[in-house]
Amino acid sequence: MIPLSVLDLSVTTTATKASVALRNSIDLAVHIDGLGYVRYWTAEHHSLSSVASPAPDVMIGQIAAVTKHIHVGAGGVMLPNHAPLVVAERFKMLEALFPGRIDLGLGRAPGTDGTTAYALRSRLDRREGDDFLERLHELTLWETREFPDGHPYHNVIAMPDDVPLPPIWLLGSSDYSSELAAQVGMGFAFAHHFASHDAVTAMVNYRARFQPSRWRATPHAILAVAVVTAETDAEADRLASSMDLNRLRRDRGTYAPLPSPQEAQAYPYTDADRASIARNRKRLFVGSPATVMAKLKPMIEESQADELMVISAIFDHQARKRSYSLLAEAFGLKAP
Template sequence: MLPLSVLDLSFVNAGAAPAQALQDSLALARHVDGLGYTRYWLAEHHALPSVASPAPEIMIGQIAAATRRLRVGSGGIMLPNHAPLMVAERFKMLEALFPGRIDLGLGRAPGTDGITAQALRRREAPRGGDDFLERLQELMLWETGGFPEGHPFASVAVMPAGAPLPPIFLLGSSDYSAHLSAQIGTGFAFAQHFAAFDAADAMLAYRRLFRPSRWRERPHAILAVAAICAPTDAEAERLALSSQLATLRRERGEYVPLPSLAEAEAYPYSEAERARIARGRARLHIGSPETLAAALAGLAEATLADEIMVFSAIHDQEARRRSYALIAQGCGLAASRAQDDGSDGFGGA
């Protein structure tokens, strides 16, 4: 049975307050906790009217406290925005509070525009250029205690002592993070939902080049996909109109709340816009439970993914929760978890 997980960007819905998106995330996490999903990851974005959560570590704590079985993590922490010591402290603290349930996904991008990125880092000493590798190495040294004798950080204690850093995953949409995570022996997650790079090339390279390390003995590759499910293919295609219009707007630099289905149906698409949506159709997986189960199984086979992480941008929250329930049902998760906890396979709201 293919393990399934959830990626949640806490999208703001048109007509709703941004704070409601955070409550929707909590409700969705409680829902999928009863459906057999493996992980629930939160993303980091800043100064975007379309995304409500700039602080995944806060949401991780809230969601871990509100759920029982899920691993909860970052998809991801944008490391260039943070002092590595602060990341180590926060995620050790989460691991101490929720042992064995926390993941640390790390990204290279700022998750925002250049001016906001500058504001996020204005009190840090400038490092210059792409300093992701430097920050990643420092983060790992905080865990291993590997600073050389005489280094100013060698005497700094990372608290809480005794709590390990959670499992590390490098996030990527090209082969850069695939090669790096393989070289240093961490997990890897590929963002197929927006990548132009071929997912199979990146995922297979990661597995082929992986070197066991203190972080992980065996490779673990997660494929993140955009998927929308409904009882029928036609209904799923209709639900996807909101996501397709939102993607079209983002590609034009318009980071506005997720449009309602009525707005998406009424939108006057030009021929060029329809062609653009059609070109991106391969990155959005739409259909009934049977259709999506076959599509996800095919993706897993082609990429040798260890699990699929599903991202669903659906305006109506009841339809969104039902989409995750139907995907679980189609992939055989709902029935197995229903036997465990006596639920009907659709969980609570």
């Protein structure tokens, strides 16, 4: 069966403050480590009351220190917010401390609004526009040390210099990142949970056009999906109602903490609201293990995914842990 991984946003709820959400992420990672999942990624978001973690590298170090088996990584570092040298140094440090267990996922988006993005970058440089490709190239040059003679960075060394950068993955929700990942020969992760672009097309094209490189000899495509699993379809649907209302508010520009199922079910939805929720449910995989497996299997096969990465934004922390346990059982994962 296909390997399973986790993408964790450290989601806050109306009952869980940001500091508690961060500790819950560490607790969840320990739980996941014992179930047979292969990867645990943390995200980068800024100035959002719904997401607690703006610093995936900090979370990676904390999680790697209390787990034993899973790969721990960024899903991802929003590269436009950071000097490539800083990213190289931090992830080489993590690789030195936890050799063979670190992943470096990179995203093009700022992970926030325009004003916050400006505040993050205003002291770095004055470049305008999408400079992701330029930053990615610079990041790889810190690893290869192929800055030409006379370049101001030629004699600068990304420390620690006796360990490599961990594996690099490009994240995306469109065809741009799939094309780029194939061209440069890196791993690729597609965000089906919020993408409007067709996941199957992006992932199949990535595999077909992949060029072997010093970074990867063969393609590896991760399909990231939103899943809510419970013992019954009815209970899973109740738990997923929190995500329904949360998404409805996000579409209106409100990034609030995740509401409880009770609040979501009592909300006075209009017909237009219900239609919007029904459209968004096409991005979610909700139900008992058997129901979820039946929904996931066609997309896994059509996309030719090498790995399934699951995000489960569930109000109750214990219910979220149970959801991942049920999914592990359904996929036949073996405890390490």
